[in-house]
Amino acid sequence: xxxINLIESYIKYILxxxxxxxxQNSSKYLFYHYLxxxxxxxxxxFVLSEKEIKKRVKMALDITARIENNFNIFxxxxxxxxxxxxxxxxxxxxxxxxxxxxxxxxxPLETYKNKLQLEIFITHEIIHAxxxxxxxxxxxxxxxxxxxxxxxxxxxxxATFLTSAIMGVDDRKSLWADYITKNDYKKWINNCNKFRKxxxxxxxxxxxxNTDNIGIFYFKTLNDIYNNRSGYFLGLEIIKWFCAKxxxxxxxxxxxxxxxxxxxxxxxxxxxx
Numbered sequence: 499x500x501x502i503n504l505i506e507s508y509i510k511y512i513l514x515x516x517x518x519x520x521x522q523n524s525s526k527y528l529f530y531h532y533l534x535x536x537x538x539x540x541x542x543x544f545v546l547s548e549k550e551i552k553k554r555v556k557m558a559l560d561i562t563a564r565i566e567n568n569f570n571i572f573x574x575x576x577x578x579x580x581x582x583x584x585x586x587x588x589x590x591x592x593x594x595x596x597x598x599x600x601x602x603x604x605x606p607l608e609t610y611k612n613k614l615q616l617e618i619f620i621t622h623e624i625i626h627a628x629x630x631x632x633x634x635x636x637x638x639x640x641x642x643x644x645x646x647x648x649x650x651x652x653x654x655x656x657a658t659f660l661t662s663a664i665m666g667v668d669d670r671k672s673l674w675a676d677y678i679t680k681n682d683y684k685k686w687i688n689n690c691n692k693f694r695k696x697x698x699x700x701x702x703x704x705x706x707x708n709t710d711n712i713g714i715f716y717f718k719t720l721n722d723i724y725n726n727r728s729g730y731f732l733g734l735e736i737i738k739w740f741c742a743k744x745x746x747x748x749x750x751x752x753x754x755x756x757x758x759x760x761x762x763x764x765x766x767x768x769x770x771x
Contacts, residue, residue: 499566499576504584505555509548528582531595537587544588544608554607555583561616568664579627591619594627601627618675621665625657635756642708650715652759655733656751663748673730682720690731697728698770736766
């Protein structure tokens with residue numbers, strides 16, 4: 499897996515000269531994708547001190563080596579994946595996209611403060627990259643496809659499920675790392691289970707929609723179950739249920755066709771009603 503480090507460009511062009519154009523030119527294909535789908539042009543780039551950003555990129559590079567070793571243990575080839583470290587606009591903590599027969603994992607370091615957060619979500623985004631390479635029907639090439647509720651349920655469920663398996667962590671860490679406390683996680687998971695029927699109804703209603711307006715994949719407040727990543731909970735439960743039901747090796751899930759997983763996801767959701 500190739501590492502691409504844009505931190506020196508960030509220091510030179512953003513911190514020292516405030517030259518946004520030159521910073522974006524340091525990786526045109528990254529910023530084309532990032533600005534198109536994840537961060538509005540008018541949003542300012544996040545400001546981290548030179549000392550802090552160098553500390554974070556060193557930590558990220560060290561952790562990436564350990565993560566790559568874990569993938570190797572499972573005989574998962576990462577040769578067609580690049581990972582880019584940069585500073586973005588604090589609007590997303592990363593994802594992956596396809597570019598010239600490769601998958602690009604992008605990690606905006608302003609959203610990661612410690613090793614656990616980096617370990618969990620770098621792994622998560624690498625799994626998205628593997629999934630898109632192996633099963634291109636789950637990738638997106640426009641805003642509507644990106645926002646598809648069915649696509650997000652399945653892809654985020656798979657990334658969360660495989661993160662747990664590959665890194666040897668429990669559901670709490672694979673879903674949240676340490677972004678919330680253990681007590682808050684307990685409240686959150688209890689609410690997800692308590693309102694499972696309601697969340698499932700919402701997911702079924704919007705299953706074939708391409709709207710970005712339902713909040714189950716976003717985090718606004720822990721007190722609102724419909725706006726606090728409950729879609730990740732549902733997605734994880736769908737994938738765990740599907741693998742157990744079909745007795746399939748957890749690594750084979752990334753090759754299951756989209757039409758099959760969509761059909762099975764609807765069955766799971768309707769069973770919750």
